[in-house]
Amino acid sequence: MNIQWYPGHMAKTRRLLEENVKIVDAVVEILDARIPYSSRNPNFDDIVSKKPRLILLNKCDMADEKMTDKWVSFYKNNGVSVLPISCLSGFGIKQITPAIFELVKDKTEKYAEKGINKSIKIMIVGIPNVGKSTVINRLVGKAAAKTGDRPGVTTSKQWIRIKDGLELLDTPGILPPKFEDQKVALKLAYTGAIRDEIMEIEEIVSLLLEFLRDNYSKNLSDRYILSEIAYLTGYELLKKIGKKRGCLVSGGEIDETRTANIVLEDFRSLKLGRITLENTEDINEQ
Ligand SMILES: Nc1nc2c(ncn2[C@@H]2O[C@H](COP(=O)(O)OP(=O)(O)OP(=O)(O)O)[C@@H](O)[C@H]2O)c(=O)[nH]1
Ligand SMILES: [Mg+2]
Secondary structure, eight states, X not given: OOOOOOOHHHHHHHHXXXXXXXXXXXXXXXXXXXXXXXXXXXXXXXXXXXXXXXXXXXXXXXXXXHHHHHHHHHHHHTTOEEXXXXXTTOTTHHHHHHHHHHHTHHHHHXXXXXXXXXXXXXXXXXXXXXXXXXXXXXXXXXXXXXXXXXXXXXXXXXXXXXXXXXXXXXXXXXXXXXXXXXXXXXXXXXXXXXXXXXXXXXXXXXXXXXXXXXHOHHHHHHHHTOOOOTTOOHHHHHHHHHHHTTOBOTTSOBOHHHHHHHHXXXXXXXXXXXXXXXXXXXXXXX
């Protein structure tokens, strides 16, 4: 299996980020709380390295609460400013603006000394579909930026002024040009950062089922009313779920593609519960 996606517009976006980083005061990087390691694009470290940075772990409403706490401590212990948030529930949203001003404190103090009245410019970056535009809309209090439940919704830059002397730059999501590790690519596929059309869905969902079997077995067996799943492979689990759901093609065979789509949709719509796909302890093995 090989998941790869780097269309031409991503190279264009990289240039856009490189040009605009020069004129911003700080960068807010948005991650998906379900994959706080895999949703980091290592390229951002090169592009935005010289600017103060705040990390937002978005979509906390979908992630395992205990794991989110662990990830927040992990980043804090590594000296990174981080806030867990949810655009859906509103959790943590009020803390974002103060955290941004804390980040650029030196600059605003200098402005104040010199009597300069200049707004602070922030660039929002992140891989596709993590909620960059939604965070901006939350902060501005209206639908100023286009959002959507698929990767690649924002296609160019857009400056949005929010109340407190802050201007935010929305940017398109970009993935690294190459996935060094297919495990990372897989998690991006589950969470919707990579277009579904390019994936071998039965295979990737079988692997998701193995992860759930090992880490969230109760969620899995409750959802599909399964028993004794510990020794089943992901593919066997897929077949079992297909049978339970009556996903059959003519001739009585299980419709694996349809079943895989059901499971993926259940995962993405929280029907399997709040799930975090990676642990702070795993990342050394990545
Ligand atoms: N459950 C949940 N969904 C969210 C949250 N934030 C954003 N979303 C959803 O995630 C999807 C993607 O949001 P966008 O804001 O368009 O993501 P983006 O990062 O701007 O994506 P691109 O512009 O394609 O790179 C939308 O369906 C949002 O409604 C959140 O905190 N929780
Ligand atoms: Mg967007």
